[in-house]
Amino acid sequence: MNHETSPDRGLEPRVPVHVSVVLIGVMALWSCQSMPPPDPQAKLIAKGREIFLNETFEGNGRTCGSCHPPENNFTIDPAFIATLPKDNPLFVAEFNPDLATLERPRLMREFGLILENQDGFDDLEHKFNMRGVPHTLALRTSVNSPQGPRTGWSGDGAPGDGSLRSFATGAVIQHFTKTLNRVAGVDFRLPTEEELDALEAFQLSLGRQEDLTLPLPLKGTLPKRGQEIFLDNSLGKCNLCHVNAGATANLGAGNIGNANFNTGVEDLPDQPARLVQTLPIDGGFGTDPDGGFTNVPNPDGSFGDKTFNTPPLVEAADTGAFFHNNAIQTIEGAVGFYDGDSFNNSPAGQLLASVDPEGAGIELDGTQIVAIAAFLRVINVLENIRESMAQLEASLKVHRAKADEHLKLAIAETKDSIMVLEAGGLHPEAVAHLKEAKRLTKKAARSWFFRKANTREAIEEQKKAKAVIVE
Amino acid sequence: MARPGVVMGMVAIGALLWGSTPYAHSQKTTEMFIPLGQSPGLSGKITVIGTIEAVDAQNQTIVVAGSSEKWSAEVTKDTHIWLDRSKLGLSNQYGTFTDLREGRLVEVKYEGTERRSEGPAVWIKVQVTTPSAKVGEARQ
Numbered sequence: 001m002n003h004e005t006s007p008d009r010g011l012e013p014r015v016p017v018h019v020s021v022v023l024i025g026v027m028a029l030w031s032c033q034s035m036p037p038p039d040p041q042a043k044l045i046a047k048g049r050e051i052f053l054n055e056t057f058e059g060n061g062r063t064c065g066s067c068h069p070p071e072n073n074f075t076i077d078p079a080f081i082a083t084l085p086k087d088n089p090l091f092v093a094e095f096n097p098d099l100a101t102l103e104r105p106r107l108m109r110e111f112g113l114i115l116e117n118q119d120g121f122d123d124l125e126h127k128f129n130m131r132g133v134p135h136t137l138a139l140r141t142s143v144n145s146p147q148g149p150r151t152g153w154s155g156d157g158a159p160g161d162g163s164l165r166s167f168a169t170g171a172v173i174q175h176f177t178k179t180l181n182r183v184a185g186v187d188f189r190l191p192t193e194e195e196l197d198a199l200e201a202f203q204l205s206l207g208r209q210e211d212l213t214l215p216l217p218l219k220g221t222l223p224k225r226g227q228e229i230f231l232d233n234s235l236g237k238c239n240l241c242h243v244n245a246g247a248t249a250n251l252g253a254g255n256i257g258n259a260n261f262n263t264g265v266e267d268l269p270d271q272p273a274r275l276v277q278t279l280p281i282d283g284g285f286g287t288d289p290d291g292g293f294t295n296v297p298n299p300d301g302s303f304g305d306k307t308f309n310t311p312p313l314v315e316a317a318d319t320g321a322f323f324h325n326n327a328i329q330t331i332e333g334a335v336g337f338y339d340g341d342s343f344n345n346s347p348a349g350q351l352l353a354s355v356d357p358e359g360a361g362i363e364l365d366g367t368q369i370v371a372i373a374a375f376l377r378v379i380n381v382l383e384n385i386r387e388s389m390a391q392l393e394a395s396l397k398v399h400r401a402k403a404d405e406h407l408k409l410a411i412a413e414t415k416d417s418i419m420v421l422e423a424g425g426l427h428p429e430a431v432a433h434l435k436e437a438k439r440l441t442k443k444a445a446r447s448w449f450f451r452k453a454n455t456r457e458a459i460e461e462q463k464k465a466k467a468v469i470v471e
Numbered sequence: 472m473a474r475p476g477v478v479m480g481m482v483a484i485g486a487l488l489w490g491s492t493p494y495a496h497s498q499k500t501t502e503m504f505i506p507l508g509q510s511p512g513l514s515g516k517i518t519v520i521g522t523i524e525a526v527d528a529q530n531q532t533i534v535v536a537g538s539s540e541k542w543s544a545e546v547t548k549d550t551h552i553w554l555d556r557s558k559l560g561l562s563n564q565y566g567t568f569t570d571l572r573e574g575r576l577v578e579v580k581y582e583g584t585e586r587r588s589e590g591p592a593v594w595i596k597v598q599v600t601t602p603s604a605k606v607g608e609a610r611q
Contacts, residue, residue: 122565159501183556184509184557
């Protein structure tokens with residue numbers, strides 16, 4: 001027998017090769033099918049994400065994600081900060097002598113506060129403010145106003161044209177610098193036009209893309225009552241400045257967009273940071289009492305018109321501490337602030353009182369404060385569930401490595417949902433579903449063969465949790 | 472339902488706040504560290520860049536010449552003047568009217584959001600290319 005020509009012997013060794021080729025082909029086809037080419041906007045957002053999380057702009061090592069980490073709702077707080085290694089660039093002021101005064105390390109670690117020079121750079125020792133890190137969620141709903149774009153805690157966070165797109169340029173100068181000389185091309189490089197476009201697209205893609213329409217058909221007794229008080233313009237009066245629990249105001253003359261108010265937060269007694277250090281008073285918007293930028297101080301030495309920007313409330317419950325100076329740690333405390341003297345004696349409180357038939361600003365009792373907070377907790381959880389489901393759905397459409405990122409974020413959102421409900425003693429049945437959703441999502445992240453099945457089950461648990469909270 | 476008095480009051484507050492809110496435009500103080508011609512959303516769109524052709528100290532005005540246009544700018548007490556020393560690798564500084572000298576390259580941002588050719592300046596960046604130049608004594 002001619003071995004060379006034997007058809008049987010000739011085929012034998014080739015069978016596995018053919019099977020492999022076919023398998024690879026099938027996998028390639030499957031892979032192509034599940035990953036359609038991204039549209040230009042998706043590409044821009046992906047590029048922006050990459051820049052946001054990894055680009056240091058040749059500075060001190062910080063990225064945008066240093067203060068706005070996705071896994072912590074794009075903000076930082078003491079609990080998150082405590083998980084970071086001591087050589088994390090967030091702590092440059094602790095290990096780089098050239099940047100020793102870039103931050104106040106104790107205030108960062110204890111209260112999550114960042115140093116800002118929004119009133120000028122002519123007296124770095126005395127002219128600064130300590131501010132919390134606002135999350136970057138739902139920016140599409142909160143940046144614009146008829147008076148121009150509003151960024152940062154006082155609404156004047158961006159140089160250039162003041163837009164969200166320009167914000168990154170100011171952030172690099174303020175926070176990324178290698179030395180306090182802040183020389184472009186030496187201490188950092190400025191973002192390019194293309195990078196600014198991508199960063200803006202990414203930031204606008206985060207979180208809610210539109211405001212809620214209240215009232216929601218809520219199920220829980222307490223959140224339901226909280227919503228009623230929230231929307232009652234003669235009791236809670238919350239909806240006047242936080243229309244639909246967002247960041248825009250409608251005081252009766254139409255929606256004025258994202259507005260600034262002097263609510264007296266700076267007048268609070270026993271502000272945590274001030275219990276540690278003597279700090280300049282934060283004057284808010286602008287650098288003069290008229291809201292201009294001429295460096296004319298107020299009698300108390302602060303710079304600005306004392307107004308601050310209105311943040312959206314849907315995202316509030318899991319992004320504390322609250323207010324520009326992280327003065328209050330809990331959502332109940334933040335609601336309670338509006339019942340206190342600091343608010344009611346403030347220009348915003350006085351304005352409300354001036355049109356109240358009984359001359360009252362905002363007067364709430366303890367039960368009402370807790371009810372409003374319960375409402376804010378459940379709308380936050382509903383948003384977390386929406387985001388969790390979006391991440392879980394997205395994980396089903398991409399390959400494994402990419403899916404893990406989505407699953408990780410879904411787990412983080414679900415943990416927040418559980419924490420927010422449990423801390424308010426709300427909806428234990430929903431909590432049980434959310435815990436199961438978290439377990440299944442973790443299982444999906446670990447599983448090689450059942451990732452998609454576990455993910456689909458997790459989505460169902462999220463839906464069940466939602467059904468407990470809202471009709 | 473809210474009472475009519477309350478509603479009217481709210482309308483009044485809304486109108487008051489709406490009308491009194493300043494325009495949040497290009498005000499953050501980090502602007503002083505952005506080199507001339509690189510201000511995002513402003514340079515090449517709203518600001519003008521050129522060489523100082525004339526200085527009128529009495530009226531606190533300057534004339535700036537571009538390649539084919541000329542602009543005049545008023546320097547008011549509210550105008551920020553910044554010395555852009557980034558080409559020297561040095562930190563930018565606050566300047567004064569005396570830093571506005573003929574022959575120096577400047578960028579002018581006028582009030583408002585439109586490109587203009589005259590009027591009060593919100594800020595003026597002055598490019599400094601000599602290391603020895605100090606605030607108020609800058610030389611080309």
